[in-house]
Amino acid sequence: MQPCLPEQIESERLLIRVARPGDGQIFNQAIHASAAKLAPWLGWVTPLPTLEQSEQNCRRAYARFLLQEDLMVFFLLKENGRLIGGSGLHKADWKLGIFEMGYWGHAEFGGAGLMSEGVRALSDHALQAMGANRVFLTTDEKNEASWRLAERAGFTLEGVLRLDRLDIQGRLRNTRVYARVSQRLGQTPE
Incomplete structure (x- = not known):
């Protein structure tokens, strides 16, 4: 039996919970407030989603969570419930114990270490409580804020894939690959 994706976990300052029906408004407001920061890197930000599209996105995310297919979460401040960003565990390979992670941050909360x-x-939850062997992420080499966040969060640069994808403007880009692996297994399989 595979471990379950979590509905909610907590960190020191954050409530980390699955996106749910009814979250469309806070999601939409955060994306609109942060569009200038996010648009160069995230294709789903342009054109800006409508409130209805954001709500549909949250509903689909919750359905996929219930099916244990995907986990889209919001990071909310414990003190006041403000949405400061989002993340997730995607493309779950339960047999291998591998998840891809993504994230985005609300522009208003940058620099506080919350993301x-x-x-x-x-x-940490994926690696410790869910038995994941590997959590990885990819980011455009030019998105320094994103790859620096990955490093602060304990991810190790595994390499740079040269000219492997198109950026938002349709130009070839280099992609930095980061991962955290289970300490149960060490850095390489035996």
């Missing part, structure tokens, strides 16, 4: 805290807590 790093949330990304670390979610990847």
Whole structure:
């Protein structure tokens, strides 16, 4: 039996919970407030989603969570419930214990270490409580804020894939690959 994706976990300052029906408004507001920061890197930000599209996205995310297919989470401040960003465990390979992670942050909360805290807590949960062997992420080499966040959250640069994808403007880009692996297994399989 595979471990379950978590509905909610906590870190020191954050409540990390699955996106649910009814979250469309806070999701939409955060994306609109952060569009200038996110648009160069995330294709789903342009054109800006409508409130209805954001709500549909949250509903689909919750359905996929219930099916144990995907985990889209929001990082909420414990003190006031404000949405400071999102993340997730995607493309779950339960047999190999591998998840891909992604994240985005609300522009208003940059520089406080909140996103790093949330990304670390979610990847810790996957590696420790869910028995994951590997949690990895990819980021455009030019998105320095993203790859620096990965490093602060404990991810190790595994390499750079040269000219492997197109960026938002349709130009070839280099992709940095980061991962955290289970301490149960060490750094390489025996």
